[in-house]
Amino acid sequence: MSKVVICVSGFAGSGKSTLCRKLAEALNLRYVSGGDGLKLLAIERGYSPGGEEWWETSEGFKFLEERLKNPEFDKEVDRKLLELAEEGNIVIDSWVLPWLYKGGFNIWLKAKPEVRAKRLSERSKVSVEEARKMLQRRDRESSDLYRRLYG
Template identity: 40%
Template sequence: MLITISGPAGSGKSTAAAKLADLLGYEHVSGGDIFRELAAERGLTPLELNKLAEEEDDIDRDLDRRLRKIAAESDDLVLESRLAGWMAGEHADFRIWLDAPLSVRAKRISEREEKSEELARKETKARSESEAHRYQDYYGIDIYDLSIYDLVLNTARLDPDGVVEAIGTVVEAYNPEGDEGKTPVTVDYDF
């Protein structure tokens, strides 16, 4: 099974994806790790590469191309990134979107990155807006369209183990025969 986990920064997607992969005995691939590889290949920090990505669309397209290739070639995988649900296309068996209010996500990010909540909130909001604009421009993806996801979960009041337990319960009950009403995922991938 190919499971995708997507969501905004601070939603808990990386932690949930790693824990879910361990629980299921699957491989875990993180879009963040691939992004860091791209940064290293260019001799940049991830923050520098993110800023550059606002001006050079080949950066996002390279990341997305790599995610699509991994999705096409993998089974028993938890693929995690902001656009994993979209990039996996027809290869995804189960798509998950994790979210939490901006205040919760900013607090998590501030603790993780040792910065003020105010700064984390400002940066997270700006990053989300920038990414949403780029995804719309590049692929016609409305990141706020959650209709492609099999499970949408607010992680604000759940600890990481609770998130994985909730996901695991739903994945265990997954019935691949029930796809009649599922929204097909098609995106113009002009790389």
Template identity: 30%
Template sequence: MLITISGPAGSGKSTAAKALAARLGYDHVSGGDIFRDLAAEKGMTPLELNKHAETDDQIDRDLDRRLRDVAAERDDLVLESRLAGWMAGEHADFRVWLDAPIGVRAQRISEREDKPTELAETETRERAESEAKRYEEYYGIDIHDLSIYDLVLNTSRLDPDGVVEAIAAVVEAYNPEGDEGKTPVTVDYEF
């Protein structure tokens, strides 16, 4: 089975993807790792490459091609990136979108990157706007269209183990032979 985990920065996708892959005995491939490899190949830091990608569409296209290649070649894999659900195409067996309110995501990024929360929120908003524009321009993808996902999960009130438990429960109950055209399962723990 090929499972994709997508979502915006700070949603918990990397943490969840690693833990889910370990739980299922699958391999894990991160779009972030592929991006860092691409940056190293070009002699740049990831931040430098991200800035460069705003004016050079080949950066995103190379990254996305690598994601598509991995998806086409592998089974028993958890593939994680913002566009993994889209890039895996027909190879994906189960697509997950993780999200949380911007304040929660900014706090997580702030702690992870040791920067002020306000700065993390500003950078996260700017990055998301830039990426959304590029995805639409390059591929005609509306990143806000969640209809391709089998599971949409708000991670704001779950710890990492809870996120993995929720995903695993739905993956284990998933019936790929079910009715076509079903809407995705949406799990929102905000009360």
């Protein structure tokens, strides 16, 4: 029997986690989030990550800055995600896995900036304008990080 590997990527607030959970449930597959792997590393470093909105908090941005200084955090999580992908029967939410793992079905979620800001505003309880600014910063810094890591 063939292995099913679905990799979902897209910018923050595009609906990756929501889609992954629904796909995993509908197809009876495991769901793993690259962000959850990073949160485990954050806990080891003394951070207190909460829900999905944690990434846009001052502590989440501080951890992102630490990741920019030490890209091994992300490489470690990516290595683990690759191992899980090799096992198969999984849906993975990750910024870069679709480019690192060649055997999966890859989905890139695209959402308008105003839709992403509205989603983040609702889950983080901030204004849409504040959410828009947080997303711009997160997109820029995350893109810079992965560009430095993988070219």
